[in-house]
Structures are given as structure tokens and as C-alpha cells.
Amino acid sequence: MKVKIKRWHAVATWQWDVNDERCGICYTAFEACCPDCHIPGDDCPPVWGRCNHAFHMHCIMKWLNSQQNANKQTCPACRQKWEFRA
Amino acid sequence: MSTAARRRLMRDLKRLQSDPPQGVQGAPLDNNIMTWQAVIFGPDDTPWEGGTFKLLLEFTEDYPNKAPAVRFVTKMFHPNIYNDGQICLDILQNQWSPIYDVSAILTSIQSLLCDPNPASPANSEASRLYQDNRREYNRRVKEVVEQSWIADDDDDEDGDEEGEEEAGAEKEKGGAAGGGGQA
Ligand SMILES: [Zn+2]
Numbered sequence: 556m557k558v559k560i561k562r563w564h565a566v567a568t569w570q571w572d573v574n575d576e577r578c579g580i581c582y583t584a585f586e587a588c589c590p591d592c593h594i595p596g597d598d599c600p601p602v603w604g605r606c607n608h609a610f611h612m613h614c615i616m617k618w619l620n621s622q623q624n625a626n627k628q629t630c631p632a633c634r635q636k637w638e639f640r641a
Numbered sequence: 642m643s644t645a646a647r648r649r650l651m652r653d654l655k656r657l658q659s660d661p662p663q664g665v666q667g668a669p670l671d672n673n674i675m676t677w678q679a680v681i682f683g684p685d686d687t688p689w690e691g692g693t694f695k696l697l698l699e700f701t702e703d704y705p706n707k708a709p710a711v712r713f714v715t716k717m718f719h720p721n722i723y724n725d726g727q728i729c730l731d732i733l734q735n736q737w738s739p740i741y742d743v744s745a746i747l748t749s750i751q752s753l754l755c756d757p758n759p760a761s762p763a764n765s766e767a768s769r770l771y772q773d774n775r776r777e778y779n780r781r782v783k784e785v786v787e788q789s790w791i792a793d794d795d796d797d798e799d800g801d802e803e804g805e806e807e808a809g810a811e812k813e814k815g816g817a818a819g820g821g822g823q824a
């Protein structure tokens with residue numbers, strides 16, 4: 556029983572937000588750029604947190620910078636502390 | 642000018658129109674996408690049933706990194722709603738996240754109607770009645786439901802004065818009853 560649950564968990568982790576092609580902050584597609592940019596491309600890439608949620612680089616930076624308290628620099632989707640995935 | 646906040650609000654509007662949540666409506670004012678009017682309909686099979694409660698949402702250029710200022714325009718009687726219509730709701734304050742949109746805000750407020758949070762009272766009388774005297778609480782809620790229709794009539798030029806007088810009388814009656822209870 557425990558083994559089964561572990562395996563299921565592994566599958567769930569594998570399927571990170573790759574299905575979700577939109578940035579959850581600005582609601583535009585990752586292949587388009589964030590609302591502050593004009594040209595899609597490498598300047599405005601999606602970035603992943605260690606929690607596996609992805610946002611436009613500019614969108615997540617704007618959110619993190621708007622939080623004065625460092626403890627509040629959390630992932631908008633799951634509220635875990637935001638750390639960029641290497 | 643098209644800013645990030647305005648573009649996001651356009652997307653909120655599209656989503657609200659293409660995938661409308663049950664029991665809520667919202668749209669920006671004609672010439673200003675930064676201010677929205679919304680209506681929450683009281684959920685069926687609750688004391689709120691039949692009510693049409695109007696709200697105003699004011700967004701800043703920091704949206705969606707900052708929550709909008711939201712308040713009820715319709716007079717409410719609810720443990721977590723102040724007399725001036727301001728709402729005490731965690732996602733509008735310290736639990737705000739930029740993944741929320743207008744749809745999410747309105748549905749959260751709608752569920753707050755029937756599911757108050759007694760831990761953060763904004764209206765002490767409503768809070769007390771909700772906990773100690775649910776019958777009287779429900780009666781007061783039904784009162785604001787009926788007042789919400791009168792307020793609607795105010796929109797038509799005709800029944801204007803009559804409606805206002807009735808609302809005023811109700812208010813005085815409510816105040817007197819409240820004072821008696823406390824003495
Ligand atoms: Zn984005």
C-alpha cells in the first residue's frame with residue numbers, strides 16, 4: 556500500500572505545470588511575453604520555482620519585489636517560499 | 642494607455658464573460674477598466690436567497706500584485722462586513738496572491754456570505770447574533786435581502802423617494818432594537 560502511494564506521488568511530481576501554458580500571474584501564454592514586454596523571446600522566459608510552478612521571469616520578479624517582507628516572498632500558486640529552481 | 646494591470650483586467654473580463662461563475666456578475670465602468678461594479682446574488686436555500694448585493698472594486702496599477710479595494714455598496718448585515726461595506730476577508734488582505742482574478746474574488750466573497758469567519762468580526766452585533774441567536778440573525782439577514790430590492794428600485798428615477806424613506810425607517814427600527822438588547 557505504501558509503495559503504491561509513493562509511486563503515485565512520483566508521477567504527480569513529474570507532471571509539473573508543463574500542461575499549463577499560461578503564466579498564472581498575467582494570464583498570457585508563455586510563448587508570448589509578459590505584459591511589460593513587447594517581443595516574445597529569451598528576454599522574458601518562463602522560470603520555475605523549486606515547487607515546480609512556473610511564471611514569466613518578469614511577472615514573478617514583480618510579485619517578489621512587491622513583497623517587502625522576505626517571509627512573504629512566496630510562490631503565488633502554493634505559498635511555499637519561492638526559490639528559483641536551478 | 643495599456644498597462645500590465647489594464648491588460649490583466651481585460652483578461653479577467655474575458656474570463657468572467659466566457660466562463661461565468663454562478664451567482665456573480667461583474668463588469669468595469671464604461672470608461673474606466675480600473676473600477677468595476679459587481680453583483681453577488683444570495684445563494685439559494687440560505688437566508689441570503691433572493692438578495693442582489695452590489696459591490697465596487699477599485700484596482701490600482703499594482704494589480705495583480707496588490708488586491709483591489711472591495712466594498713459592498715448595498716447595506717449588509719454580516720459578521721465579516723463593516724458598516725461602511727468593507728469586507729474582512731483574508732484573501733483581500735494578507736492572503737492575497739497574484740493568481741487570483743475578479744472571478745475568484747467574487748466567488749470567495751459569495752462563499753463568505755453563508756460561511757462567516759467568527760474569528761475576525763467586523764460587525765460585532767452580527768457576529769454575536771450569528772453565534773448566540775441564529776433565528777434573529779437570519780431575520781436580520783432577510784431584512785437586508787429585502788432592502789437590497791428597495792435599493793434596486795432607487796436606480797429607476799420613479800420610486801426613488803419612497804424607497805429611501807422606507808430604508809431609513811428600517812434602519813431606525815434596527816438601531817432601537819439593538820440599543821434595547823444591549824441595555
Ligand atoms: Zn506572466
Ligand SMILES: [Zn+2]
Pocket residue numbers: 588589590591592598599611613614
Ligand atoms: Zn516580460
Ligand SMILES: [Zn+2]
Pocket residue numbers: 604606607608630631632633634635
Ligand atoms: Zn509553487
